[in-house]
Amino acid sequence: MALSLRRAPMTLLAHATVVVFVIAFVFASPASADLVNKTGQVTVFWGRHEAEGSLREACDSGMYTMVIMSFLNVYGHDKYNLDISGHPVAGMGADIKHCQSKGVLVSLAENYTQ
Template identity: 35%
Template sequence: MSLASFLFLPLLMLLFVLGSNVGGIAIYWGQNGNEGTLAETCDTGNYDFVNLAFLLTFGNSQTPMINLAGHCDPYSNGCTGLSSDIKSCQAKGIKVILSIGGGAGSYYLASSDDARQVATYLWNNFLGGQSSSRPLYAQIRWNRL
């Protein structure tokens, strides 16, 4: 092996690593009462993505419902208080994502029409649409991946 080949291979590997678009670290937030607030999680500087866990009820003619394990009460519209935390995370460049489904829950899509209804609900209640019952807040700018 020549000296040029010996030096070229590590340089090539270094350029590959530096030039690649590697993913950041993600965390699921919302299912552990000991995890602190969403803002505190983002303030650690450890994460590039925060998955709000979870939208556990949807489909099959069910009203979609988030479950953030005691961090807020979606039944009383109590999760709107998270909007300032979400905005704080986004101001730090952290992408906030709503995780749909999970290890347990009451969800499945019974038909293509059912899927369209769930998609419409997600658009109107979490994304760019409009609804009087936005569980997290009306002005949140959700990240697109």
Template identity: 35%
Template sequence: MSVKNTSSSFVLLALTTSLFIASLALKAKAGGIAVYWGQDEEEGTLTATCRSGLYKYVNIGFLSTFGSGQTPKVNLAGHCDPDSGGCQRVSVDIRNCQSLGIKVMLSIGGGDGSYSLSSSDDARGVADYLWDHLLGGQSNFRPLGVYRKKVYLTAAPQCPFPDQKLNGALNTGLFDYVWIQFYNNPPCEFDASDPEKYKNSWRTWTSNIPARKFFEGLPASKAAARSGFVPSQTLINQVLPFVKGIGKYGGVMLWDRANDVRTGYSSRIKDSV
């Protein structure tokens, strides 16, 4: 009897060890949710967004005017007017988010706006402006107030590979996070009836671009994009198991906070991301 009990103990120990190792592996693959904020008054404040407990990353959108001799300008829709200094209170929101361990990014570009880079010198000028006025510099005019922490470099390319505008930059290996827009792009969006086109796209991105982590970019509601919406259970059951197994998985990026508030999408997927 004692031999059987000893054997059972070894079996139990082995099973417990295996479960522990499996648990560690799952935690290692755990990602986070990134969300865009700044283009809809109904989404609430940036502080409330961060205090929701749903996100690890918040992209403030957008710096929508820059380059070709233009003075860079931030557009936060109806939230505030940066030109009049009305957005400096966002500085408090940013610090609130950072105190919670949430990484806050400034999204450069956007779907609407006036931006282009006419030369390398033009690009350097924009970079200098960003540093002096929005990051670690000392300019008197700081439209978002103080914004100083470790600087991360991210990009949001369209899912067709290679991205026509960002490919050269992405291949430098300087990017920390890449939020790939798998929406408004039917050739590479997830389609339950033909998942291989999406899977091939994800493999191509993660194997060819030297970035730290990649995120599945999705609309938070059907109304948030022309195409590419993935129901939450489909994401949980069919998409996430695949992307977590490829490597360099970072999580899910959602457009945007306002749509997420309306649908509760991130709440449904958070524990699976």
């Protein structure tokens, strides 16, 4: 008896949304090409605990070359939810741009459910 893992079908809009997030957050930074050649890169998974500080503070610490925001936990069927554990969503775009201006890549993790 073979096991079958089936994914819930994603709509074209959901696929497009994920692709846009990846392109916008990873490749929008002019400094992203320079980071590829660096050694000692450190990536942090940010957004799971409100006490960890803001995204801007993480980028200003100088400790990270990439921040992965956690996470887009609902998407598709015209429903989207960004779960960043109590961090305010207002101003998040400005914080992302601030991080990119400092040469810190920002990416978005997504949740997978069946």
